Amino acid sequence: MKKYAVIVAGGSGQRMGGEVPKQFLQLKGKPLLQYTIQSFLQAYDDMIIILVLPKAHIAKGEEIIKQMDAEGKVQMAIGGETRFESVRSGLEFISHPSIVFVQDAVRCIVSQQLIRNCFEQAVEKGSAIPAVAATDSIRIAGEISHHTIDRTKVRIIQTPQTFQSEILSAAFKQAYNSSFTDEATVVEAAGKEVFLIEGEYSNLKVTRPIDLCIAEKLLEDATS
């Protein structure tokens, strides 16, 4: 089965308080994005990367790919205004039937084991959405007050959100809707059920300066 990892790097990095987009921040001397790409390339020999970047960052992305000596394995795609548009742009390069992983570029600690688990479940069930249980209590802010949710039922959603290519491509033929916060919601809006899979607590999304410190520590542990 063909395998495509659509790696989406849309963010401008405002929450990091810096000028450098998060995916290009340095982690132990290498751009964060490089770790993300590497994990997918190492998980399967026949993995093809579709790297979706804003137009202004394509050259920088190509430079990283060149440094990695991965030109033959990576297709560049230009991102859009929304994550939905960016993913749709990446999906133009896939062929069917295949398994498509959609990955946040800034989740750079994703393990090869998780990638393989997602692949296997997506082959069997159509999708695999990594999720972990919450360790903190969760409340939902309402118009007037806020209410607590039974913590045992809360699932924190991660990537790679993984799908059979036909299911994902069909869903992305819909018109954009602001409720599309990730690929799972797009597929559900198209009338398909999605299936969760056990994620990893270490599969961190680098969003704030503190996350970069944590990612560094996790990387040290993973390689020690």
Next chain:
Amino acid sequence: MKKYAVIVAGGSGQRMGGEVPKQFLQLKGKPLLQYTIQSFLQAYDDMIIILVLPKAHIAKGEEIIKQMDAEGKVQMAIGGETRFESVRSGLEFISHPSIVFVQDAVRCIVSQQLIRNCFEQAVEKGSAIPAVAATDSIRIAGEISHHTIDRTKVRIIQTPQTFQSEILSAAFKQAYNSSFTDEATVVEAAGKEVFLIEGEYSNLKVTRPIDLCIAEKLLEDATS
């Protein structure tokens, strides 16, 4: 205004996979609990600590307090089967009127600034429940399927949950109910509204081995 920090260490540490209860794990050569106590003592000169531990751990707790030279500032209390019972046990040592902080012993990176912010809001509004926004999508697992929640509305709840003493003591006169997952839910069940306050992403609850690594990194950053 008098100030009491009820520091609750009930966990047996099963999720850490070790025999040592989490609050006694070593973080840069000192038990994790010591950092938590220190933050509260440093936030206000007139802070009184009520340390709630399972009976079997009281001696260990006393030893830590002695090492910190904090005997005059700390009251020991014996914990119960549930967090509710443990907090109620600690509340026996407070006097009114005062402000009571209820703190997870394993949130050892809590800042003095957050403690002060909670104090000020609790004086003014009656309570202060630290909460941060979610960076990941959240789903709620249901009987058959699961549904996504608008991420902008999700609040991840932390401690110190801070209250005017009369409000908290009155609420803890209720009979125990399994929906009491934290002090805020107890106070709400007693018919009082609770008020959130901006928490801190670094205010981590040490629950898994990986959290200990992260806490170490955060501590290095906080002291550098």
